Amino acid sequence: MAEPRPSAPGGDYPPLHGATLMFLTAAIAAASFMEILDMNIVNVSVPAISGSLGVSTAEGTWAVSSYMLAAAVMQPLTGWIGRRFGEVRTFVASILLFMVFSAVCGLATSLPMLVTARLIQGFVSGPMMSVAQAILLRNYPIERRGMAIALWAMVIIVAPIFGPIIGGWITDNLSWPWLFYINLPVGAFSAISCWMILRHRESKKMRLPIDAVGLLLLVVGVGSLQYMLDNGNDKDWFNSPVILAAASGALVSLAFLIPWELTDRHPIVDLHLFQQRNFRVGTIVVGVAYFGLSCVNIVFPLWLQTTLGYTATWAGFAVAPVGLLALVCAPIVGRNMNRMNLRLAASFAFCVFAFSIYWTSTLNQDASFGQFALPRFVQGLGLAFFFLPLNQILMSGVRSDDLASASGLSNFVRTMMGSFATSVSVWLWNRRIDYHHAVLSEHVANSASGWVSYQGALAAFGIHGANAFQYVDRIITEQAMTLGINDVFRAVALLYVLLIPLVWLSQPPFGARGSGAH
Numbered sequence: 441m442a443e444p445r446p447s448a449p450g451g452d453y454p455p456l457h458g459a460t461l462m463f464l465t466a467a468i469a470a471a472s473f474m475e476i477l478d479m480n481i482v483n484v485s486v487p488a489i490s491g492s493l494g495v496s497t498a499e500g501t502w503a504v505s506s507y508m509l510a511a512a513v514m515q516p517l518t519g520w521i522g523r524r525f526g527e528v529r530t531f532v533a534s535i536l537l538f539m540v541f542s543a544v545c546g547l548a549t550s551l552p553m554l555v556t557a558r559l560i561q562g563f564v565s566g567p568m569m570s571v572a573q574a575i576l577l578r579n580y581p582i583e584r585r586g587m588a589i590a591l592w593a594m595v596i597i598v599a600p601i602f603g604p605i606i607g608g609w610i611t612d613n614l615s616w617p618w619l620f621y622i623n624l625p626v627g628a629f630s631a632i633s634c635w636m637i638l639r640h641r642e643s644k645k646m647r648l649p650i651d652a653v654g655l656l657l658l659v660v661g662v663g664s665l666q667y668m669l670d671n672g673n674d675k676d677w678f679n680s681p682v683i684l685a686a687a688s689g690a691l692v693s694l695a696f697l698i699p700w701e702l703t704d705r706h707p708i709v710d711l712h713l714f715q716q717r718n719f720r721v722g723t724i725v726v727g728v729a730y731f732g733l734s735c736v737n738i739v740f741p742l743w744l745q746t747t748l749g750y751t752a753t754w755a756g757f758a759v760a761p762v763g764l765l766a767l768v769c770a771p772i773v774g775r776n777m778n779r780m781n782l783r784l785a786a787s788f789a790f791c792v793f794a795f796s797i798y799w800t801s802t803l804n805q806d807a808s809f810g811q812f813a814l815p816r817f818v819q820g821l822g823l824a825f826f827f828l829p830l831n832q833i834l835m836s837g838v839r840s841d842d843l844a845s846a847s848g849l850s851n852f853v854r855t856m857m858g859s860f861a862t863s864v865s866v867w868l869w870n871r872r873i874d875y876h877h878a879v880l881s882e883h884v885a886n887s888a889s890g891w892v893s894y895q896g897a898l899a900a901f902g903i904h905g906a907n908a909f910q911y912v913d914r915i916i917t918e919q920a921m922t923l924g925i926n927d928v929f930r931a932v933a934l935l936y937v938l939l940i941p942l943v944w945l946s947q948p949p950f951g952a953r954g955s956g957a958h
Contacts, residue, residue: 453578453579453641455579455580455581455582456579456580456637457581460637461579461580463633463637464576464579464633464634464637464638465576465588465591466633467629467630467633467634467637468572468575468576468630468634469591469592469595470626470629470630471531471535471568471572471626471627471630471631471634472568472569472572472592472595472596472599473595473598473599473626474538474623474626474627474630475538475565475568475569476569476595476596476599476603477599477602477603477606478507478542478561478565478620478623479504479507479508479511479603479858480599480603480604480607480737481603481604481606481607481610481619482503482504482507482607482619483504483603483604483607483737483738483741483759484604484607484608484611484741484745484752484755484756484759485607485608485610485611485616485619485752486500486501486503486504486741486742487500487742487745487746487752488611488616488752489503489554489616492615492616493548493549493550493551493554495551497742497746497866498673498674498866498870499551499674500551501670501738501862501863501866502551502555502670503551503554503555503558504738504862505666505669505670505859505860505862505863506555506558506559506562506666507558507559507561507562507565508562508855508856508858508859508862509559509562509662509663509666509856509859510558510559510560510561510562510563510566511562511563511565511566511855512562512566512662512851512852512855512856512858512859513563513566513658513659513662513663513852513856514562514563514564514565514566514567515566515567515569515570515848515849515851515852515855516658516708516709516845516848516849516852517566517567517655517708517848518566518567518570518571518848519570519845519848520648520650520706520708521567521571522567522570522571522574522643523643523644523645523646523648524645524646524647524648525645526642526643526645527571527574527575527578527642527643528575528634528635528638528639528641528642528643529642530567530571531567531568531571531572531575531634532631532634532635534564534565534566534567534568534571535568535627535630535631535634536627536631537564538561538564538565538568538623538627539623539624539627539628539631541557541558541560541561541564542561542620542621542623542624542627543620543621543624544557544560544561545557545558545561545617545619545620546617546618546619546620546621547617548617569851570847570848570851573592573847574643575634575638576588576591576592578643579638579641594767594770594771596827598763598767601760601762601763601764601767602760603756603760604741604755604756604757604759604760605753605756605757605760606622606756607619607752607756608751608752608753608754608755608756608757609752609753609756610622611752611753612751612752612753613753648706649705649706650706650708651701651704651706651707651708653700653704654697654700654701654704654707654708654709655708657693657694657696657697657700658693658697658708658709660689660690660693661689661690661692661693661694661697662690662694662856664686664687664689664690664693665686665687665690665694665860666859666860666863667686668683668686668687668690669860669863669864669867670863671683671686672867673866673867673870697709698711709849709852710845710846710849713838713845713846713849716837716838717837717945717946717947718833718834718836718837718946718947719834719835719837719838719846719850721833721834721942721943721945721946722830722831722833722834722835722850722946723834723849723850723853724853724942725786725830725939725942725943726830726831726834726850726853726854727853727854727856727857728857728935728939729790729793729826729830729936729939730854730857730858730861731857731858731860731861731864731935732793732797732861732932732935732936733793733858733861734857734858734861734862734865735861735864735865735928735932736797736800736865736929736932737759738861738862738865738866739865739866739869739925739928740758740759740800740925741755741756741758741759742866742869743869743921743922743925744758744812746921747805747918747921747922747925748805754809757809757813758809758812758813758816759816760816761813761814761816761817761820762816762817762819762820762823763820763823764817764820765817765818765820765821765823765824766820766821766823766824767820768824769820769821769824769825770823770824770827770828772824773785773824773825773828773829774828777828777829777832780829782829782830782832782833782948783829783833783943783944783946783948785825785829786825786826786829786830786833786943787940787943787944788822788825789822789823789824789825789826789829790822790826790936790937790939790940790943791822791936791940792818792819792821792822792825793819793822793826793933793936794933794934794936794937795818795933796815796816796818796819796822797815797819797929797932797933797936798929798930798933799815799818800812800815800816800929801925801926801927801929801930801933802926803815803926804922804926805918805922830943831850833943833946834846834850835847836949865928868927868928868931869921869924869925869928870924871924872920872923872924872925872927872928873917873920873921873923873924874920875920875924876919876920876923876924877916877917877920880916880919880920881913881916
């Protein structure tokens with residue numbers, strides 16, 4: 441069969457149709473699903489991974505934050521890599537390398553080995569999502585590209601639903617290394633299928649210089665900041681020379697990064713995009729909002745397992761309902777985007793987030809599974825009105841030749857904020873646990889009448905002396921963990937309330953590249 445030829449000077453090939461297009465869509469969707477799943481599947485398994493490797497749950501969350509950090513750093517490079525090596529080769533190579541380091545993650549026997557493998561896994565997966573979207577759009581007929589975007593949105597929504605459930609089931613019924621081994625058959629299907637279909641449909645390649653200085657400053661700055669957040673609590677923050685050095689490295693690197701990127705001819709991060717009001721407002725809002733979502737998604741399953749005794753599977757079931765309403769409502773929102781007031785839609789999303797997360801903060805360890813799952817179910821309504829309208833807002837006014845850079849930059853900010861949220865949420869929860877434990881412990885004193893009567897009740901059950909203090913300390917710790925998690929949820933709910941007026945700083949029209957209805 442003759443190789444297809446580009447039908448236009450820009451290097452575009454004729455669109456695919458029929459079974460070939462459907463098969464390509466399934467292969468790209470599988471790879472995208474796998475990549476997004478890997479960001480969520482580990483969350484509910486942190487206690488199991490931590491116990492297996494002999495580390496604390498706070499240290500176990502490094503397996504989440506390291507992956508997200510590496511993926512975030514690589515996303516601004518996506519445009520350069522795709523143009524330099526070709527989008528098809530980049531996509532297939534990214535999948536194959538992702539499979540290799542997924543296997544290494546599963547074989548890890550220590551936390552440093554796992555975190556290192558997750559870092560590299562994040563690096564190689566960074567280009568996957570953006571390049572996959574570009575390949576999908578390039579091979580769809582123009583009149584059906586709206587359907588391609590809708591399918592893309594469905595994958596993004598469905599993966600977080602199944603991530604906690606699959607992760608919990610695998611942890612309870614197999615073992616945590618299988619969280620990574622399941623990527624091998626999925627990745628093999630996607631890589632082989634895409635290469636067979638697209639090997640003669642490579643995108644146009646260009647030799648462009650890489651901003652090596654900007655990349656170095658970005659890696660050192662963001663990496664040092666993440667290291668400070670991950671290790672600050674264990675090393676007594678700025679009383680530690682190591683944390684002080686990390687903070688100084690982050691401050692200096694990021695301070696030099698900004699003027700360098702603004703003056704370099706081929707910046708790794710095109711900060712000029714922030715001159716556009718809607719991109720600036722939309723990217724900040726999405727980043728902060730994703731920070732809040734990530735905070736809840738990290739500490740909620742941790743609390744269910746460490747305090748309430750949930751298994752990983754049931755913690756996954758409690759977390760997963762957030763995607764159900766989103767799955768139903770997202771296509772409706774997508775079809776009616778041109779008739780919506782997008783700022784109002786985003787504001788509605790944040791109201792739903794604030795309400796549902798505050799609702800969760802009112803629950804304690806006596807709540808039933810249904811009482812935990814219902815606020816998550818309601819929160820899903822907000823997801824449908826969050827991603828699509830805000831993505832439309834931040835991309836409005838962006839020129840066609842800047843779309844790849846804008847997508848990479850916004851994805852970088854979003855993923856980086858999710859990585860920071862992993863460390864910040866665990867740190868904040870631990871601080872509030874310490875505070876509430878200290879306050880509650882003040883009532884355990886021989887001068888307190890309540891403690892005297894409670895000692896008598898414990899003695900009736902044969903619990904007295906040192907055993908009584910140990911028993912009460914365990915109860916106080918559980919209460920402190922619940923009060924601490926409630927404080928985190930209330931802080932996140934307040935964050936969403938504060939985001940509402942920020943959305944209204946954007947300016948219509950919000951159509952593609954500054955045109956269209958709003």
